[in-house]
Amino acid sequence: MAAKLMVGNWKMNGSLVANASLLSEVLAGMGGKTCRAAVCVPAPYLAQAQALLAGSALALGAQDVSAHEAGAYTGEVSADMLRDFAVRYCIVGHSERRQYHGESDVTVASKAQRALAAGITPIVCVGESLAERDAGQTEAVVKRQLAAVIHTNGHCISEIVVAYEPVWAIGTGLTATPEQAQHVHAVLRAQLQAATPHADRVSILYGGSMNAANAADLLARPDVDGGLIGGAALKASEFLTMLKAASR
Numbered sequence: 038m039a040a041k042l043m044v045g046n047w048k049m050n051g052s053l054v055a056n057a058s059l060l061s062e063v064l065a066g067m068g069g070k071t072c073r074a075a076v077c078v079p080a081p082y083l084a085q086a087q088a089l090l091a092g093s094a095l096a097l098g099a100q101d102v103s104a105h106e107a108g109a110y111t112g113e114v115s116a117d118m119l120r121d122f123a124v125r126y127c128i129v130g131h132s133e134r135r136q137y138h139g140e141s142d143v144t145v146a147s148k149a150q151r152a153l154a155a156g157i158t159p160i161v162c163v164g165e166s167l168a169e170r171d172a173g174q175t176e177a178v179v180k181r182q183l184a185a186v187i188h189t190n191g192h193c194i195s196e197i198v199v200a201y202e203p204v205w206a207i208g209t210g211l212t213a214t215p216e217q218a219q220h221v222h223a224v225l226r227a228q229l230q231a232a233t234p235h236a237d238r239v240s241i242l243y244g245g246s247m248n249a250a251n252a253a254d255l256l257a258r259p260d261v262d263g264g265l266i267g268g269a270a271l272k273a274s275e276f277l278t279m280l281k282a283a284s285r
């Protein structure tokens with residue numbers, strides 16, 4: 038398995054001034070880290086982040102992409118536009134998009150397809166709500182979400198990244214235990230193995246209140262290949278501590 042992959046998801050946070058200081062602090066502290074790392078910034082800041090990250094070990098990511106190729110889709114950003122800014126990763130199907138913007142499994146699968154076609158690695162988010170977990174539906178929900186992406190993307194599926202993000206853990210301070218995360222990651226790994234002989238190429242990240250205190254324990258599990266980090270990625274020192282934990 039490749040080096041761990043740690044991805045900051047800034048969500049709708051930042052400003053020109055704040056981004057410049059966060060990125061310069063992170064870059065200054067990154068020397069010698071051996072994990073792979075990226076930050077997914079709000080679309081208006083792609084140009085700024087591209088310039089600041091050029092030639093560095095921190096890759097550029099976006100938070101969403103249109104399911105359409107081009108045309109009359111006011112407000113949307115296409116995969117080709119992202120590629121113009123050397124975007125390497127793009128989150129698709131984050132639970133906040135599924136919940137607040139009504140994105141279906143099929144839409145998420147199309148977004149992953151657009152990203153792949155543009156040479157961008159989609160970070161496909163899956164995860165159950167608290168009610169679904171309590172009802173014993175966790176495995177069924179994440180498998181259904183991933184199955185749609187596998188179905189649409191066929192043999193390209195080994196080129197994606199998956200992020201398991203239990204909805205009840207996102208921004209709540211509640212984290213899945215390392216055992217809970219490992220269990221779901223193993224389920225997702227088996228599903229990928231059934232779909233491609235190259236499933237070992239797919240990094241499966243954990244997301245949901247991952248922070249400097251709990252990252253090492255989560256990352257120690259065999260199928261936890263990295264993290265998708267929200268709040269804790271907005272603080273340079275905390276993000277750097279997590280990159281260090283992932284570089285062991």
Ligand code: PGA
Binds near residue numbers: 245247
């Ligand atoms: P959080 O967000 O780390 O703030 O819980 C993670 C995410 O939503 O990607």
